[in-house]
Amino acid sequence: MSKIEWTEATWNPIVGCSIVSPGCTHCYAMRMAARIEAMGNTAHYDGTTQSSKAGAVWTGKVALAPDHILIEPLHRKKPTTYFVNSMGDLFHESVPDEWVDRIFAIMALAPQHTFQVLTKRSARMRAYFASDVGGLGRRVGIDLASANMVMEGVIPPCRAIRLPLPNVWLGISAEDQRRADERVPDLLATPAAVRFVSAEPLLGGIDFTSIPDGVVDGIPIAFNALSSVYDVAPHIDWIIVGGESGPGARPTHPDWARSIRDQCAAADVPFFFKQWGEFRIVPAKDGSETWPAPWFGSTPPRSGDLARMTRVGKKRAGRLLDGIEHNAMPKMMVAA
Template sequence: MAESNIEWTDVSWNPTTGCTHYSSSKNGGNECLNCYAETLTKRLKAMGQDRYKMGFDVVVEHEDALKEPYSWKSPTTVFVNSMSDLFHRDISDNFLRKVFKVMNETPQHTYQILTKRHTRFEKLPDDLIWSENIWMGVSCGTQYSTRRIPALVKSKAKHKFLSIEPFIQEISEIDLTGIDWVIVGGESGNNSYEREKNEKGEDKFQVIDGKVVYTNVLDDNGNKIIEKVIRPMKEEWVRIIKDKCENQNVPFFFKQWGKTKNNPNPNDPTLNKEHRYYAKAGCQLDGKLFLANPTIKNDSIPKINIFGDEFYVMDEFEELNSIWELKSYLPLMNKELYSQLKDNIKKNGLNDPILYMITSEGKKLVIEGHTRLKACIELNKKNIPVKEIKEDFKNLDDIKLWMVKHQFQRRNLSSIEKIQLAYLSKDTIEATAKMNLSKGGKNTEVTDHVDTNAEIAKIAGVGRTTVIRYSSVLDKGSKAIIDKLNKGEISISSAYNSVKNTPEKTIKPKIKVEREPTDIKHYMSIDVATEHLNSGFIEGIVILKNKEQINLMNNIQKSKFGVIIVD
């Protein structure tokens, strides 16, 4: 048994190894072109793994592997033959009987079998027992390969599924009658390169730190020679299958986009390895997860309701719940510091409590201590200290601002670190300010730019000018300057002077810009205008007879005014 990285199973069990390509360009699309089992077999063989010493092209039956499932203590979902095809022509009927006997005699486990060789269904021994714990599936990543589906439906298997992976061609016509589950995923392997051969015609390689490193051939320009290219999966193809599943009431599992460039959302949070549902290239579709999996007892995705919106739960621990939107808001700790934190908690326990708030539904939402919570979960700590925070949070942005401000109380930070931390709240501050303005204007949409520098300066405990200079460096400075600034190697003033004194590459002609009425704030209520005057958001209130007079203000104003029209 080996723990599996495949999202829809727990472990893989390989009673046989080795395979040969079955799908090719001649029969509707080469699904076997970038076979991960072939690549991994070569790597394992190079590392001296005895089970793979015959290579990929030789199918081997492993009698010793048949006893493994009997030793597994907990009920397990098992992918059978991730490194081979159980229905390959070179696997004997007698060995198939032995594999099925193991599955029949271990009903506590759920077995998933996947094949491209659908024609062998009709030739299987009649005495094979398809017990309830066996799920049978066929791979079909092209329209042509859907011809495998009828043979699956007619088989004696109690449960049947499709793996549309690698999804390399559009499938517009597909009937899911008799199918109990559909998995979709893009081609996700790494690009393969033509490799340098030794005198025996075998790939040249070195084993470095237990990993096989191949020698790649370079062309005349010093570039790697591409032998195989990962084929993209298109968004519209995925939607066709998803809609088919919904129309025919078939559970739909969206595994991943294959390559990051295939993902229509560059901000997909599941691209981050720290995300609970991380998948190569991400696995969200329209901002949602589709992970239906009837082969496990509970495939529900835990969610939590916060201020009327639902969020996916990242961690569940002793009634605590965390969400990605807060867990990732502050910079994630690097591996070295995290390792030190974990060692400290292991030796001394957790001293600072995990802070949480109570949601309207009575759930405990973590608002501070996400990294420490992760360490406690990994260390299997029990009864960790926690503390409820009773703040009048109105929305998620309020929590984010609180998180940033709280960091200044917990940590000894330099001025640059304070500004960097406070600067994370720039968008949040602007969103909150616009929301408050909108409420003041009776839900009128606010499109004006909101000056956040003063609020950032207040949070960081520095002058507004310092924040403006920091922002200028981020906007105009070179990567080298910004890196030095963020590492604390140069001061904000030095970085700003460097940027300010850098000559422009092109001299832009001076253009007279007429004032737009964006600095004029139009209020419907004198009370709201007075409140904003007292808070310093505006510097004065002007009462005009009609809207036309605003144009006169635009030509002469030098400060921010609030305007009330009295008709």
């Protein structure tokens, strides 16, 4: 089972990735992949990382997991919430559509589970579904009689396919306003039973109520991604916030987390505060690291909103935001 607070287990049908934005800089999965590769008993991890002065970094190589890992959810009867690809990105530019098809076929054939798919490649995700969303059920199939994953061209008739899959949640990572502005519109344009955002590591303030939506008559316009017009337009169903942990971690200003919490509360969107990361707020006399220098992220705090932070480690920093543990999640929507 997983130690990630917002899921129950991880499933890694794809491994390998590459750095695409500032939130990737200290990615825990790079270090973990290097350790797994060094153990030498998981060949599909070979070549996914390389050494650098900063430690292990992704090479950009991706690999499909062996069959026994691919079909793992099909063997588990107990309903389980899976985080898909904690060791990679399903929509990485080097992952062929055929691999994505296979993984969605497995998720379709395991309706007792909930699958949480998280990506930084929101444009690729949007394009994948836009290309032939109606044909997804026809494109993918699994030969359940063997351990081989075989593209059959049709889902076995014993399993009805409803799209979007009711047991698959699609999410994007957004570490700051720029990445939210880029990725949230793609998320909302992608069909999904549940749409969510992971703002971890949170490196800057994010206003989800003012996402850019083009220019009209020379005037920039924006929309509120947390609310739905007449309950028809898509909106974000869930937001996770977390600070960065591990070597080189950058602190999260408390006002950034508070702002997202308050935005979610105003829109009645579930809010999950995962962790502070390595740093916590302390009285000025106790701080060993001070805000703002050098920790600005992309949104420096306003004068008078400075917070003194000290590095105490993930466990001691905890996950209370203003004394409250926030664990809200969307309603489970798995099939019976």
